Amino acid sequence: SRELVMVATTRTGRAVHLLLAKQSPIKVQALVARKKKRKLDLDASTTLVETVTTSSKRTKKRATAQVVEVDDEDGIGLDELALVASAKENKAADTNEVSAAEKEKRFRSTKSAFVVLTKVQYTGNYDDAEVKLKQASIHKLTRGASYPWKNGDWVQNFKCLHNKVGCKYKCRYIHVKETNKVRLETCGTHSLEAHAKRTSTKGMSAQQKDYVKTAMRNKVQPETIQNTMMEESPSKNLGAGGYPTLNTVQNFIKKESRKVNKEEAFGNTIAELKEWCTTHSTIPTDDDEVFVVDFYFGESRFKIFLSTRRLLKCIVEQASRGCGKILVCIDATYKINLEKRPVIPCGTVDWDLLYHEVGYCIISEKCENHTHFEFTLSAIWKGLKAAHSFTPAGFTLVNMQDNAEAIRNALDDAVAALPSDERPSDVVKLTCYCHFKGPVGAVAKNKDKVVKPRRLEKMKEDLRKLHQVPAGLSPYVITVLFAQLMRKWRDKGERRWVAWLNAFWRVGVHWSRAQNFAGIVHHNMHLERANRSLKKWLARKRFMFATFTTELVRKLRVTSLVEAQRIWPDAPTITAADWRAAQAYVKSTRDSFVSVSSARRPSAVFLLSQEGIEHLTQRVLNDPNVTAPQYLRGKPNPLFVAELQKRAEKKAQKFEEAFLSDDDKQLKSLTYDKAIKLLRTFHMLEELPEDEKICEYVQFSCTCHGKLGIKHKFGYQCTRKCMHTLAQGLRTGLYVVPPGMELGVVSKPKSAGGQAKKAGKALECESSESDDEEEDDESSEDEDGSEE
Structure with missing residues (x-):
């Protein structure tokens, strides 16, 4: 027998030296034991082979005993042993009659079958066991994971170097716990077809690199490059050393x-890209032809802004219809090309809250900064002046962004770079409310600062109410309400969260309606939807830069052609649903209408909101001195309505002292919950100035917030139209309902059965969001009642 002597020091270094590095015996006998604890004797002329199939975590089932004899004068290696053992195992498995269900069960419940090639006793340790193991195989092996089994045995796994291209060969050696025995096992055989696909050890050859570079210039995809390389290999000798994998080609x-400062970059040269920008920087006569509004090339860096005359005109259209306001939405988007170069899209929104694209800025860096946003905004002003002789002078510039400090700084720099006679009269920076309070917004990212997590939902509700504070009240209102909110949660022990929100507010982040203008969106979701459309067009990172720029130019032209078919509304479109809601509101409040004229603003009037009606009605019903019933013969009781009118007048006086006064003394005397409750009791209607009456039917302003949904939008602060303003015009006789819009006339189309459906349901009299609000604490209500 042959003896093997090694030095044992560490467990991980234990391995099989065996005789695998030498020639194998001429004859190999494989004896497989039926019982698990049977001891096998090692013989110099035989090697014990057993098939171990793991069928469960507790037991190991072994196949029937078999003897394999191989004759080879030169000896056989590890690969030959595995091939013979696997063939015998498959032959034995084919002879057994097993049902289809049993085969399916065995396939799902068992692991890959490993063949035990040899067992050896040793003394000592071998630190480079994998070297000897790799020498035993004709093909190269790579080391895998090593770990202990539950029974204490230590396992070291190996697999073929060609495993990523389809070779399923695996092997492992197992050191038996607390013994000097090592077991070597193998699974599967080498696949020569998979080996042929493997690239050479030094990577791609020079011919293959030149072939890939040529294909890059022709805008060919990596998958196509790999396939055509194999097809054209006989004529161009591209297969020397093996073909590259798809991963190799992509890398x-x-x-x-990434070589943006060398000759070849993005499939084009920098010189060619700069020349293209120079030749396309002239303003075309075609409104839908894409041109370079502005560009910049530095050392391995560039910035290019693309647009058309028609898309740039969207800013002019919005400014002429926006009551002196210019809205610009701007952001950056990623994952649109293989080089990970971001694009900065920008656009605006019309009165019907539809998004209109203005242009795209392409930058070479992988991360944007304030200089890129400054370049984009400056390019817009440059293009507007050159193509349409338009400047933002005399307008209020409103910027909607996602709370990015880089955009805020860029806006200041871009405005400061304009000549003094071309600068806007005022600049308002708005933060997207969804980026503030959305699922992944600033509030959600700082929820770890809340001491008691169950309070988070109530905090979000308070922030939503603060967001819905309307514009048109005294300037101090939003500042005092914010301070009251801070005091409320600071007294409850949430000092960390209050400190974060206070710092977030102080940097000039405006996300409340009180700092916005009626009819202007309070989120950036229109731009986000446009970004998703752009990514879908560009197939998300599938294009090289040359193809990407070509596709982006084509996208801009198609967008410009679509924009030519759109009509800019001169005012918010009053739909049939709006007229139905206004008429239903007038009809439902005909016998119970409660309104209070303002003492501080002559043209203003206060209307009870749904919350105010419910609150005052409950107070009147709980008053023992009031004996008049609420309804009389199914109609509102005039005496009960008169009592509501008296209480509404008292409430309106408190409302004016708190929110329309010259000082904030009265408002500061209230808590945050009481102030918000008083604010949401009334809707204040006020006649608009003559220059803001943009439509025959938009004659009043209102403080109702409503909802800014995708399909159903209502509320004056969101859409600059509401049922309160339309109903007020109908009550005062300023206008009448247009023909065909009368209540009961406008109905839905007939159903398939021929029977006409009922008239479409009018919108709710008040915002549906009020139904979702939680009731205030009973202590607050009792205090409010005692004050009355």
Whole structure:
């Protein structure tokens, strides 16, 4: 027998030296034991082979005993042993009659079958066991994971170097716990077809690199490059050393794409890209032809802004219909090309809250900063002046962004760079409310600062109410309400959260309606939807830069052609649903209408909101001195309505002292919950100035917030139209309902059965959001009642 001597020091270094590095015996006998604890004797002329199939975590079932004899004068290696053992195992499995259900069960419940090639006793340790193991195989092996089994045995796994291209060969050696025995096992055989696909050890050859570079210039995808390389290999000798894998081709293309300061960059040269920008920087006569509004090339860096005359005109259209306001939405988007170069889209919104694209800025860096946003805004002003002789002078510039400090700084720099006679009269920076309080907004990212997590929902509700504070009240209102909110949660022990919100507010982040203008969106979701459309067009990171720029130019032209078919509304579109809601509101409040004229603003009138009606009605019903019933013969009782009118007048006086006064003394005397409750008791209607009456039917302003949904939008602060303003015009006789819009006339189309459906349901009299609000604490209500 042959003896093997090694030095044992560490467990992980234990392995099989065996005789695998030498020639194998001429004859190999494989004896498989039926019982698990049977001891096998090692013989110099035989090697014990057993098939171990793991069918469960507790037991190991073994196949029937078999003897394999191989004759080879030169000896056989590890691969030959595995091939013979696997063939015998498959032959034995084919002879057994097993049902289809049993085969399916065995396939799902068992692991890969490993063949035990040999068992050896040893003394000592071998630190480089994998070297000897790799020498035993004709093909190269790579080391896998090593770990202990539950029974204490230590396992070291190996697999073929070609496993990523389809070779399923695996092997492992197992050191038996607390013994000097090592077991070597193998699974599967080498696949020569998979080995042929493997690239050479030094990567791609020079011919293959030149072939890939040529394909890059022709805008060919990596998958197509790999396939055509194999097809054209006989004529161009591209298969020397093996063909590259798809991953190799993709990595080579990405590496070449990063060389922005060398001759070949993004499939084009920097010189060619700069020349293209120069030749396309002239303003075309065609309104839908894409041109370069502005560009900049530095050392391995560039910025290019693309647009058309028609898309730039969207800013002019919005400014002429926006009551002196210019809204610009701007953001950056990623994951649109293989080089990970971001694009900065920008656009605006019309009165019907529809998004209109203005242009795209392409930058070479992988991360944007304030200089890129400054370049984009400056390019817009440059293009407007050159193509349409328009400047923002005399307008209020409103910028909607996602709370990015880089955009805020860029806006200041872009405005400061304008000549003094072309600068806007005022600049308002708005933060997207969804980026503030959305699922992944600033509030959600700082929820760890809340001491008691169950309070988070109530905090979000308070922030929503603060967001819905309307514009048109005294300037101090929003500041005092914010201070009251801070005091409320600071007294409850949430000092960390209050400190964060206070710092967030102080940097000039405006996300409340009180700092916005009626009819202007309070979120950036229109731009986010446009970004998703752009990514879908560009197939998300599938294009190289040359193809990406071509597709972006084509996208801009198609967008410009679509914009030519759209009509800019001169005012918010009053739909049939709006007229139905206004008429239903007038009809339902005909016998119970309660309104109070303002003493501080002559043209203003206060209307009870749904919350105010419910609150005052409950107070009147609980008053023992009031004996008049609420309804008389199914109609509102005039005496009960008169009592509501008296209480509404008292409430309106408190409302004016708190929110329309010259000082904030009265408002500061209230808590945050009481102040918000008083604010939401009334809707204040006020006649608009003559220059803001943009439509025959938009004659009043209102403090109702409503809802800014995708399909159903209502509320004056969101859409600059509401049922209160339309109903007020109908009551005062300023206008009448247009023909065909009368209540009961406008109905839905007939159903398939021929029977006409009922008239479409009018919108709710008040915002549906009020139904979702939680009731205030009973202590607050009792205090409010005692004050009355």
